[in-house]
Structures are given as C-alpha cells and as structure tokens.
Amino acid sequence: MPPPHLYSFRRCPYAMRARLGLLFAGLQVELREVVLKDKPAQMLVISPKGTVPVLELIANEGTGSIVIEQSREIVEWALRQHDPQGLLSVDPVRANVLIDQNDQQFKYWLDRYKYADRYPELPQLEYRKQGEVFLQFLEGLLAEGEYLLGSKVSMADIGIMPFVRQFVHVDQEVFYGLPYPHLQRWLRHWLGHPLFQQAMVKFKPWQEGDEPVLFPQDSL
Numbered sequence: 001m002p003p004p005h006l007y008s009f010r011r012c013p014y015a016m017r018a019r020l021g022l023l024f025a026g027l028q029v030e031l032r033e034v035v036l037k038d039k040p041a042q043m044l045v046i047s048p049k050g051t052v053p054v055l056e057l058i059a060n061e062g063t064g065s066i067v068i069e070q071s072r073e074i075v076e077w078a079l080r081q082h083d084p085q086g087l088l089s090v091d092p093v094r095a096n097v098l099i100d101q102n103d104q105q106f107k108y109w110l111d112r113y114k115y116a117d118r119y120p121e122l123p124q125l126e127y128r129k130q131g132e133v134f135l136q137f138l139e140g141l142l143a144e145g146e147y148l149l150g151s152k153v154s155m156a157d158i159g160i161m162p163f164v165r166q167f168v169h170v171d172q173e174v175f176y177g178l179p180y181p182h183l184q185r186w187l188r189h190w191l192g193h194p195l196f197q198q199a200m201v202k203f204k205p206w207q208e209g210d211e212p213v214l215f216p217q218d219s220l
Helices: 013-025 041-046 071-081 092-114 124-142 155-170 172-176 181-191 194-199
Strands: 005-008 029-033 054-058 065-068
Touching: 005 013, 013 071, 013 155, 013 194, 041 054, 065 071, 071 092, 071 155, 092 124, 092 155, 124 155, 124 181, 155 172, 155 181
Parallel strands: 005 029
Antiparallel strands: 005 054, 054 065
C-alpha cells in the first residue's frame, strides 16, 4: 500500500502536533506542504474545511480512501499503529482533558495575543495575562514531574507544546522573564528534541505532479 498523504503547513501548531505524532509512531507519510493562501484542489476535494492537517489513508486501488481531518485524531491513529514509548498509556483521559483545555480555551487567548492588532477590544498585555492562566496551570503540573503527566511523555506533551511555543514566540524575552522555571525547562527540552527538530524540517510547497516527498525522509 502507498504511504498516507499528509497535507501540512510547517508553522501551524495543529500540523506540528500531527507530525510529532507520526514521528513518535515511527510512521512514514507522503508530505504535501500547503500554501494556505493557495490550497491545493486535491486537499479541498477530500477535506472541504480547508484547514491543515489532513491525513489521507490510501486504500487498495479502486476502494477509495479514508480521511482524518483533526490533528488529535491523526496522533491517536498513528500511535494506535505503533506506540513504542507508550504515549497512549499515560493517563489518556487526563491527557485529553488537557488537550481540550488547550484547544478550547488557551488557543482563544493565544490568537488574540499573537494578533492583537486584529482584536483591539483589549490591549495585548491583557490577552497575554489571560493566556498565562493556562501557562500557570502547566507550571504547576511540571513542578511535579519532567512531563505534563509525570515522569513519562504523553500525548498531552506533544499535543500542547506547539501552542505554548507559538505563545512564547510572540515575545520570547518576556516569557523567559516570567516566573515559570519548570515550563521554561520543559519547552527548552522540546525545542531541542530530535523529533521536534525533524518535525520542523522545511519542505517546498507541494504541487500536483511533483515527485513524492517522504516524511520523515529516513524511516524510523
């Protein structure tokens, strides 16, 4: 069977989450890097929502395909295929609760903090403080263990880290001056992690007819 197609965008935190899940699972896909202002027609046909990531599982010839459109579902699918580090076994209920908090609450304030000029209702500082409520919660978790749910990496870590990274990149000097030593240590660990660095390799935008680009380029 041909490898699945992953429509991705390097800087999107949801797409980062999906790529990390695939890397931790040791799975290889055909990567199709998307230009968000010029989305490929092939992606829009299988996923009209028009957002990344999208994973298309290619079935046997003539039997169609299966499309997974949500980043968390891509991670879960990948780890169900192969989970050598046991990410899914680390308190999955709590991991999903944390990811829900990230996606439904923290992301709201992250967008406003990052794009404060689009949301003039409040000053940027207020958006940052609202986002920090979640960061403070994570700081408390990380004071008790190396990872968010203790001594082992879980789906929560790879599901949330890309969003914390994006929040920090708005003003790194401010973040590293805040009283979050455990969160800062955790983020530095992830930024230097070999799999995250592999997840952030740059690829040229995909066009129909291009030679397939495998991700990761060397199978794990």
